[in-house]
Amino acid sequence: MDNFTFYAPTFFDFGKGAEEHLADHIRKYGGNKVLFHYGSASLKKSGLYDRIRDHLTKNGIDFVELGGVKPNPRASLVYEGIELCRKENVDFVLAVGGGSVIDSAKAIAAGTCYEGDFWDFHMGNATIQKALPVGTVLTIAAAGSEGSPNTVITNEDCLVKKGARSDLLRPKFSILNPEFTMTLPPYQTAAGSTDIMIHVIERYFSNTEEVEITDRLCEGVLKTILYELPRVMEDPKNYDARANIMWAGMLAHNNVCGVGREQDWASHHIEHELSAQYDVTHGAGLAVIVPAWMRYVYRKNPHKFLLFATRVMGVSAEGTEEEISLKGIEAFEAFLKSVGMPLTFDEIGAREEDVPEMCDRIFARKDTEGFYVKLNRNDVEKIYHYAATGTFE
C-alpha cells in the first residue's frame, strides 16, 4: 500500500425531504449572496426549479440565477458565471443538477477567486488557491462530483475536455434525495451507473500490491451497481435501488476506494475525446471505450482481470488465467449491453477518421497514457480501432 492522504469533509444530507434543509445548510456555510446554477428544461419540467426558488425566497436567501449548463459543461458558461459572481458579489455557489452542473459550479467558484483565466487550472498552468464555497442538490447519480474535488470542463473553442482538482472544490454540503433521480430517462440512468462503475474500475486496475481493503471496497461498489441498476431499469420508481446507486456514486469518486494505490484513468482520457468531439454522454462513451481497453490490456497485465472476473463478475475460477479474464470482460460487456449501453463507435456516431486528431490531442503534452498498462499513441489508436471495428487487426 502506498502512502496517502484522505480528506472528504462534505456534509451529506441524504434521503426524502433532505432539500427542505437547504437554506439551513447555506446559512451554515455563510452564503449572503448565492449563485443558483442549473441546467435547463428537465429541472423546470420536474418542478424542482420552482421548489428551490420558492425555498430560497421564503427563507430570505438572496440569490442570482444562471441556468443553461449542458452535458459536457462548457467553458463559455463558466466565464459568464465568473463575470456574474464578480458583478453581483456572490459568495456562495449552489449547484442544482447532475455532475455537469456541479462541475460548472466548481469551475465558477475557483475562477471567481482567480485573477487569470480559469482555464489555466485545467491546462496545468496554475493551481487553485482559493474558491467560493459550493453546495449541491444532486439530481443524477453518475459523476460523483457531489463529494469529489474534481471538475471537468469542455473548452469548445479548442474541443478540449480537461479536469482540474483541488480539495477546495469539495462541496461544503450535498443534498442527495434519490427521488430526484426517478425521472431520469433509462439511457441517462444507465449511462450514469456506467460512469459510477468506471470511476471504480479506473482505481481497481492498479499495479499497487497489497491493497486488500480498497480492492474489497471497489468490489462492493461494483457489485452494488450490478445488482441495483437492472432493478431500476425494470422499475424507474424503485426508491431503494435509486438510493443505493446514488450513494454508490458518491463513494465511487470521493476516493475512499482509491487511496493508497496507483490509479489508471486512461479510459477516461480516451473517452474525453469522444465527448468533446461528438458531445456523447460521458457514461455511454465509457461503455464504448472501457471494454476495448480491457480487451487490449488484459493479456499484457492479467492479474487484476482474474480478480475482476471471479470476485466482481461472478465467473467461475475454472480454466486458464486468460480464459477466466476474458469471460469477465465478456460478462461486463453483456451487462452494459443489457442496460442499453452502446459498445461501438457506430452506436454513438463516432468516426474512425477522427482518431488521428483525437490522438493528437491526447498526446499533445505526454508520451504515454494510463498506468495499469502504459499506452503509447499506437496502443490508443488500436483501442479506438477496436471500438470502431470490433477487431484489433
Next chain:
Amino acid sequence: MDNFTFYAPTFFDFGKGAEEHLADHIRKYGGNKVLFHYGSASLKKSGLYDRIRDHLTKNGIDFVELGGVKPNPRASLVYEGIELCRKENVDFVLAVGGGSVIDSAKAIAAGTCYEGDFWDFHMGNATIQKALPVGTVLTIAAAGSEGSPNTVITNEDCLVKKGARSDLLRPKFSILNPEFTMTLPPYQTAAGSTDIMIHVIERYFSNTEEVEITDRLCEGVLKTILYELPRVMEDPKNYDARANIMWAGMLAHNNVCGVGREQDWASHHIEHELSAQYDVTHGAGLAVIVPAWMRYVYRKNPHKFLLFATRVMGVSAEGTEEEISLKGIEAFEAFLKSVGMPLTFDEIGAREEDVPEMCDRIFARKDTEGFYVKLNRNDVEKIYHYAATGTFE
C-alpha cells in the same frame, strides 16, 4: 434505506513517515498550547514518546503533557486533564496512542469547554456544544476513534462504562503510520482486529431492508480482516497487512458502513459491563460476547445470518437456513479462536455470579437492549450464561 446524514471531515495522513508532518497539522488547526496526551510504558519503550516530544520542541510547538491513560480510560484522568487544560490555557489536544488515549483526549476536549461535569455527556444529561480541537497519532488499529465522533469512558467510582458522541469530537487530523502498530503484542493485535470486526457486525445485523451498498462495504471490511489478521499473527512486521487492518479500522467506525440503517450495539453494551467489571481488553470481551449473542438471536431473526455465513465466512449455501447460519457462526468462532481470542467467561476471569449486577446496570435506564433482536433482561442473562457455560440451558 433510511434517511441519514454523513459528515467525516477528519484529514488522514497515512503511511510511513506521516508523523513528520505533525507540527504542520497542529499549526493548520491553530494549536498555540497543546496537551500531549498519552498512555505510558509502551510509548516510551517504542521511542515514539521521545520522537513526538523532540518533534514538537524542534518545531516550536508549546505543549504540556499528561500521560497515564489506561485501557478502558478512566474518568479520574479526564478530570485531571480538564483541570490541566484550563490552568494552562490549552487550545489543542493531541492524543498519541490507541483508542483509549484518543477517547480520553476527546472527553478532555469536550469537558474543558463545559461548565458542568463532563460525565453528564455520558449519562445523557447534557449535549456537547463545544470542544477543543483534537488531533491524533494512532498506535493501535482497533477502536476507530481516530475517525469517529465517539468517546467511551469508564467511571471507576460506579463501575460504569459509557459512550458520548458528537461530530465536534471528530479529530481534525489523524496520523496513521502502520509501523507504529508493529510492536503491539499478538493478543492486543487480535483483540484490536476483533473490535474492528464487531464495529462492522453491530452495523451489519440490521432490520433495515434494501441497504446493498452498506452491506457490501461491511462485507468488504470483514473479509479484509479475515484475510489480513492471520498474516499479521504469522508475521507481526508485515507492513502491508498492518496497513490494510489500520485503514479498515477507521472505515469500520467512521460510519461509512453504517449510514441509512438501523444498528444494533447490544453486544457492545453487554461487553462494556465486562470491561468495566474485570478490566478485560474490549476486543477480547467482544470475542466472548458476540458469538453468544449470535447463537442466541440467529433463530429469532435469521435473514442477515445467511448473508453473513455465505458472503463473509465463505460457507456454502447448501442446507437449511438455520444450518447455514449456524455454520457461519461456528466459522466465526473458529476464526476468533485461531487468532488467540477467548470465547468464554473463564478465559477472561469473569464470574457468572456478577451477572445480576451487570444486568442491573444495563437495564437501569431502559427495558430492552439492541435492535436486530430486542433483548430484555432475561435474554441478556441467557447470553451471559452461554458465555459462562457454553449452553443456554
